[in-house]
Amino acid sequence: MKKNIQYYETFLGLLYILYGILQVYNGVTNWWLQGEKQIQLGIKIFEVWVPNTFPDPFSGFTLITTGLLFLVAVYYSKQGFTKYIGYLFIAWLLAMIMLTLNIIEIIASFLDAYYPLLYSEKPNFEWNLSTDTWGIAPHFILGLLSSPLYFDLSNFIKELMLKQ
Amino acid sequence: MTVKVALVGNPNVGKSVIFNNLTGSHQHIGNWPGKTVEKKEGIFEYNDKEVYVIDLPGIYSLTAYSVEELIARDYIIEEKPDVIVVIIDASNIERNLYLVLQVLELGAKTLLVLNKMDLAEASNLHIDAMELGKLLGIPVIQTVAPKKIGMDELRRKILEIAKAKKQLTKIRYSSDFEEAIDRITKLLEDYKLHEEYSRRWLAIKLLEGDKVIIEKIRKTAKGKEFLKRVEKIKELLEQKYGNLEMALIDERYRVIKCIVEKVVKGEKTLTASDYLDQALLDKYLGIPIFISILWAMFQFTFIVSTPFSDILGDFFTILSERMAGITGFTRIDYLLFGEYGVLNGIGMVISFVPLIMTLYFAMSLLEDFGYLARAAFLMDKVMRKLGLTGRSIIPMILGFGCNIAGVYSTRIIPTEEDRIIAIVTNPLMLCSARLVVFTAIATAFWSSAVGSILLSLYIIGIVLAILIALMLKRFIFRGITSPFIMELPPYQMPSLKVAVTQMWIKGSLFFKKAGTIVFLGLLIVGFLATTDASTLSFTNDIEYSLVAVIGHKLQPIFTPLNWDWRLVVAIIFGFIAKEIVIGTTAMLYGVSEEEFSIFLASHYDPVTMYAYMLFVLIYVPCIATLAAVKHETQSWKWVIFTIVYETLLAYTISLIILFLGRIVFPGV
Numbered sequence: 036m037k038k039n040i041q042y043y044e045t046f047l048g049l050l051y052i053l054y055g056i057l058q059v060y061n062g063v064t065n066w067w068l069q070g071e072k073q074i075q076l077g078i079k080i081f082e083v084w085v086p087n088t089f090p091d092p093f094s095g096f097t098l099i100t101t102g103l104l105f106l107v108a109v110y111y112s113k114q115g116f117t118k119y120i121g122y123l124f125i126a127w128l129l130a131m132i133m134l135t136l137n138i139i140e141i142i143a144s145f146l147d148a149y150y151p152l153l154y155s156e157k158p159n160f161e162w163n164l165s166t167d168t169w170g171i172a173p174h175f176i177l178g179l180l181s182s183p184l185y186f187d188l189s190n191f192i193k194e195l196m197l198k199q
Numbered sequence: 200m201t202v203k204v205a206l207v208g209n210p211n212v213g214k215s216v217i218f219n220n221l222t223g224s225h226q227h228i229g230n231w232p233g234k235t236v237e238k239k240e241g242i243f244e245y246n247d248k249e250v251y252v253i254d255l256p257g258i259y260s261l262t263a264y265s266v267e268e269l270i271a272r273d274y275i276i277e278e279k280p281d282v283i284v285v286i287i288d289a290s291n292i293e294r295n296l297y298l299v300l301q302v303l304e305l306g307a308k309t310l311l312v313l314n315k316m317d318l319a320e321a322s323n324l325h326i327d328a329m330e331l332g333k334l335l336g337i338p339v340i341q342t343v344a345p346k347k348i349g350m351d352e353l354r355r356k357i358l359e360i361a362k363a364k365k366q367l368t369k370i371r372y373s374s375d376f377e378e379a380i381d382r383i384t385k386l387l388e389d390y391k392l393h394e395e396y397s398r399r400w401l402a403i404k405l406l407e408g409d410k411v412i413i414e415k416i417r418k419t420a421k422g423k424e425f426l427k428r429v430e431k432i433k434e435l436l437e438q439k440y441g442n443l444e445m446a447l448i449d450e451r452y453r454v455i456k457c458i459v460e461k462v463v464k465g466e467k468t469l470t471a472s473d474y475l476d477q478a479l480l481d482k483y484l485g486i487p488i489f490i491s492i493l494w495a496m497f498q499f500t501f502i503v504s505t506p507f508s509d510i511l512g513d514f515f516t517i518l519s520e521r522m523a524g525i526t527g528f529t530r531i532d533y534l535l536f537g538e539y540g541v542l543n544g545i546g547m548v549i550s551f552v553p554l555i556m557t558l559y560f561a562m563s564l565l566e567d568f569g570y571l572a573r574a575a576f577l578m579d580k581v582m583r584k585l586g587l588t589g590r591s592i593i594p595m596i597l598g599f600g601c602n603i604a605g606v607y608s609t610r611i612i613p614t615e616e617d618r619i620i621a622i623v624t625n626p627l628m629l630c631s632a633r634l635v636v637f638t639a640i641a642t643a644f645w646s647s648a649v650g651s652i653l654l655s656l657y658i659i660g661i662v663l664a665i666l667i668a669l670m671l672k673r674f675i676f677r678g679i680t681s682p683f684i685m686e687l688p689p690y691q692m693p694s695l696k697v698a699v700t701q702m703w704i705k706g707s708l709f710f711k712k713a714g715t716i717v718f719l720g721l722l723i724v725g726f727l728a729t730t731d732a733s734t735l736s737f738t739n740d741i742e743y744s745l746v747a748v749i750g751h752k753l754q755p756i757f758t759p760l761n762w763d764w765r766l767v768v769a770i771i772f773g774f775i776a777k778e779i780v781i782g783t784t785a786m787l788y789g790v791s792e793e794e795f796s797i798f799l800a801s802h803y804d805p806v807t808m809y810a811y812m813l814f815v816l817i818y819v820p821c822i823a824t825l826a827a828v829k830h831e832t833q834s835w836k837w838v839i840f841t842i843v844y845e846t847l848l849a850y851t852i853s854l855i856i857l858f859l860g861r862i863v864f865p866g867v
Contacts (some may be wrong), residue, residue, distance in 0.1 A: 036300060052434070057788075062648070094498075095650035097491040121474035125488060132495050139502055146506040159509070168647030195471040195690065 044109050044123070047181055051102030051130075054173035058095030067185055068152045085168035086177075098173060101129045120191050124128035125186050134178025140169045201242075201249045202361040203278070203747040205304060207271060208286035209295055210257030211688075213240070213314045216344035217286055218254040221354070245354040250323060261301040262409070263273055266610075269411075275305055281361040286312045287317035287343070289326055295453045303335065306397030307359050311339040312353060319348075325464040334458050338370035372450045375436060379406060390425045392416060406436070407444045419813070472690050475847050476573070480485050485577045492574075493657065496565065498650035500558045501609070501638065507553035512792025515546025519791070532738040534725045538789040540740055544721040544782035549715045550792045551635040551778075554704035558631065559600075563701040567693035576687060587668050588612060591621040595664065598628030599657070600705075602820055605630075606827040616676035622670070623841045624664040624833050626820035629657050630776035631709070632655065632669050637812050639781045643796035644805040652809075656816055663817065713778065720775040721782050724768070727745070728787065760814070760853055761807045770814070800846065806860030810853040817849035 054076070061073040075084045104126035111119035141164075148162035164170045185192075201313055208214040218226070222241025229238050239254040247531050255274060256267035270444055275283060283303050287295035292313075302309055302668055313319075313328055332339035343351030360366075371377055383402035387393070393401060393415065404412040405426075416422045433443060439445035440737045478822040479488060491556045522536040575596060579589030598605025605625040631638070634653065641652040727746035731738035749771070750764025757767050765787040773780035785791070799808065819825075819842050827837045 047843070062651075066645070066648075089647055091651050093490075094493045094648070094656050094802065096487070097494050100484065100487040100491045103487070104478070104781070107481075107484065118474055118477045121478035122484075125478045129488075129491060136495060136498055136502065140500070143502045143506055146507055147314040150506055150510055155505075191471055191474070195475070196692065 038183075041109050041112060042185070044097045044105050045068070047130075047177065048102045048109065049125075049168035050180075051098050051105065051177055053102075054086070054088060055098030055100075055102060058090070058098060058173070059092045060095075061090040062092035062095055066092070081136050081165075083164045083170060085171045086173040086175065088173060089169055093185065094174075097129065101133070101177075104129065113137075115153065120188070123169055123184070124135070124188055124191055124195075127181055127188055130178050130181035137169055137172050137175040141167060167185065183190030193194075201251050201360065202282065203280040204250055204284055204357055204361075205278075205280040206252060206254045206284050206286060207275070207298065209256060209259055210289065212257070212286050213344040214254060214257060214286045217284075217312065217314065217342065217350075217353070218252060221250075222348055226536045243354070245358060246367050247581065248352075248358055250357060258298065260298060262407075265312075268485060269504060275302070275307060276400075279307070281308065282357050283307045283309045284312055284357065285309060286314050289313040289316045290322050290324060290467075292319075292324075292326065293455060293459050296458065299335065300370055300451045302402045303337070303370050304397070306368065306400060308363065308364075308366055309337045310353075310356050310360050311335065311337055312349075313341045315344045316341045316346050316348075323465045323632060324466045325578055327462045327464070329456065331462040334369065334461065337366055354612070360393060370454060372447075372454065372584075372750040375439065375448070376406070376450060378431050379436050383429055384824055385610055386425060390421055391855045392419055392422070392425060399614065403447065406433060407447055408433075414793060424484060453772075463506040473659065474688065477688060479570070479573050480576060486581075486746065489574050489577055490654070490658075492565070492570065494650055494654050496558075496561045497653045499561055500554060501653070502647045504551075504553040504557045505642075508550045508792075511552065512546060512549040512623050515542060515550065516791040516793050519543055519546070521682070530729060533737070533739055534722075534729050537729075537739070539728050539786050540719045541718070541725040541786070543789070543791055544724070544786035545700060545713060545718055547639070547785040547792050547795065548635065548717050548721075548778045548782045549710065551638065552639055552706050552710055552713075554635065555631055555709045557701045558634065558703040560698050560702040562600075564693040567691065567697055569688050569690040582665070585669060586672060587620075587665065588614075588617045589609050590622075594625055594629055595661070596623050598625045600631055602626045602628060602630045602857060603725045603827045604825040606824060606831055609831060616672075619832055619837060620668045620671045622828055623837055624667050626824055626841065626845060627664040627667070627817060627827075628658045629653075629816060630777070631705075632821065635778050635813060636773075636781045636815055639795060640799065640808050640812055641747045643799040643807055646654070646796075659813065660816055663852075667844070676785075712776065716776045717782060720772055720779040724772055724779070724783050724786060724821070741789075746787070760810060760857060761803075762811065766811065770818065772824060773815065774819055776823075777815070780815055782857050795863040806857060806864060810860070813856055814849045814853040817852060820845070 077086045108119045108123035149158045226241030257270040258268045328339045382396045382403045387398045519542045575592040578592045594605045594608045597608045609621040641649045730745045732748040750768040754764045769780045769783040
């Protein structure tokens with residue numbers, strides 16, 4: 036693996052872990068400790084945090100796992116072990132799954148708000164990114180940042196497909 | 200005279216392809232008598248000789264643990280085929296040789312087929328077939344079944360071996376074991392017991408403590424006396440090696456290792472699947488990856504199904520309004536379409552059809568990809584560390600769909616003790632019926648994280664099942680745990696067609712259940728809810744109805760859990776089918792699917808409802824599951840045990856959660 040890709044993956048891994056810890060913290064304080072304040076690490080655009088670290092400890096756990104997988108992949112790659120590719124692929128796959136989930140969540144939430152318009156009723160609620168529970172979450176931003184790694188994994192994915 | 204040949208091998212070694220190559224269209228497929236295992240037999244002619252071929256079920260060993268193993272073993276020892284053809288996967292020789300050694304113990308004339316030689320070569324494995332044959336003392340041939348390579352040699356060798364004299368196996372175990380085998384063999388000779396079987400094989404089976412063989416010998420005239428003498432021989436070995444069945448497994452693998460070192464050259468090159476397994480089955484990250492995938496699956500299920508569930512809920516609300524007064528009979532109208540009507544309850548249940556369909560769609564994709572088998576492998580490691588059988592993982596996973604299927608699938612567990620443990624703990628697995636209840640409640644309190652709440656309940660169910668199993672193993676059943684050999688299927692691209700079919704089948708089944716058992720249950724609740732307790736006539740005041748009387752009578756028991764009488768009634772009727780819990784709750788509060796979440800959130804707090812969900816998760820399983828428990832244990836004792844322990848555990852855990860919740864959240 037090229038050095039610059041290793042640095043990029045390390046950076047991604049650390050970001051996943053950082054946002055994962057934040058989400059676990061927000062989840063624990065919000066769910067179990069009745070804390071109102073949540074820590075956000077991003078920029079506020081028209082009252083909307085980007086990324087929006089919504090409270091959910093299990094989601095945070097998944098972000099941390101993805102980050103660890105990226106870091107383990109980098110570690111094995113530095114050691115010269117070819118097995119790094121399996122870890123990198125799973126990390127990338129989890130990143131893509133979370134990106135897709137975030138997109139589906141936004142679409143489903145939008146549909147849930149406005150489907151009554153189909154039979155000329157009032158919307159269930161007014162939907163916008165600030166009312167959406169996920170919004171533009173770390174899953175979305177970090178997923179987008181992880182997507183170029185496909186080019187590093189394309190040969191592995193092709194081999195996996197060929198085996199089938 | 201016809202030559203009789205039996206094909207034996209592990210699953211997925213290409214046995215069926217070889218069978219088809221040999222017999223062509225001259226084959227017959229049926230079932231083994233009294234079993235649901237497929238029986239394939241066929242005929243071919245070679246050099247004017249007729250050869251009858253039977254394709255025995257795919258097995259990993261010749262122990263008597265599964266139906267397939269018993270069928271294969273019984274056929275070999277009772278029918279005594281002229282030649283046993285053991286087919287092995289050359290690219291996975293180490294694991295496959297285990298069955299070869301067991302076949303050789305039987306003392307039958309054997310031919311070894313190294314199939315998939317092309318894959319072995321592609322993986323950089325070079326096998327010295329000649330040397331392997333010398334070490335095992337049997338002929339070895341190499342084949343590539345799909346390309347029909349080696350088939351002619353196979354036919355020729357079969358006839359050669361059929362004509363030849365008896366083979367003498369060269370496989371020998373450590374001197375301690377060989378000495379014990381010799382002593383038991385001598386005893387068998389003296390007692391003239393079961394002379395139709397190979398004495399060496401009988402001796403090994405007696406050392407292993409094979410229940411079927413011991414029983415056969417016990418039934419003979421001097422059987423009991425003989426077994427006492429065998430026990431004395433075993434005692435000496437057990438002092439040194441502990442469990443002899445396990446020790447013999449180790450012995451076989453020791454021999455296999457020596458053989459492989461001598462005959463296999465080159466290091467296997469890793470494939471993409473191997474690399475994937477290294478990550479997915481990682482010692483430290485395997486379980487976190489598993490939890491992450493489960494989380495993603497539940498989030499996907501909930502997110503995708505929500506708009507569709509809401510549309511269905513709206514449909515039933517509108518339908519209820521439109522149907523009001525349609526029959527002309529006040530009572531029937533009120534019972535079916537009223538505020539507390541059956542349509543309201545059934546609509547609540549049916550609105551979750553999209554949830555069930557999405558869940559099975561996601562699960563089918565994971566299964567097709569090959570991940571569920573890896574998940575079972577990961578859990579097996581955990582179970583074995585705790586001293587429990589890894590075989591109970593399959594019933595646990597099936598239990599997530601439906602506990603009835605989970606209970607019936609415990610048949611794969613060989614020992615009675617382990618099987619009963621798996622049966623009575625299976626109802627703790629969160630089935631799809633309870634998933635409906637939990638999704639409805641979780642949406643009311645944790646709408647942004649329903650997937651996480653569901654995941655927490657799944658984890659609690661698994662942890663409780665393991666804890667109960669450990670307690671049963673420690674205090675009631677103290678037997679040994681049977682070994683579990685598991686084959687991981689190759690990864691493959693999930694089929695969308697299969698996933699959609701699964702989704703459709705499961706959705707239809709849920710719909711059918713809602714229209715039959717659930718409908719009937721809700722009809723009973725509805726009838727009781729519209730019958731005045733004192734006059735037994737119609738009432739539209741639910742507080743004076745029969746159902747309210749039942750609820751009020753039982754409510755004091757559940758007062759510490761903060762439930763009102765309606766939640767108590769819902770729990771009681773949930774005994775018929777778990778979906779009824781949510782249908783009854785909606786009916787008795789007189790709310791539609793649309794208003795359910797808002798109503799629940801305004802009447803209860805999250806702690807009480809989380810404790811309520813835990814109660815529903817743990818308490819008495821539905822009546823059909825209990826019938827399955829009775830059927831599989833053949834005892835009312837275990838049915839009563841399941842009812843009692845689950846109810847007590849449900850009450851205790853809910854109370855603890857409520858108590859802790861009140862300490863952590865004093866304001867709630």
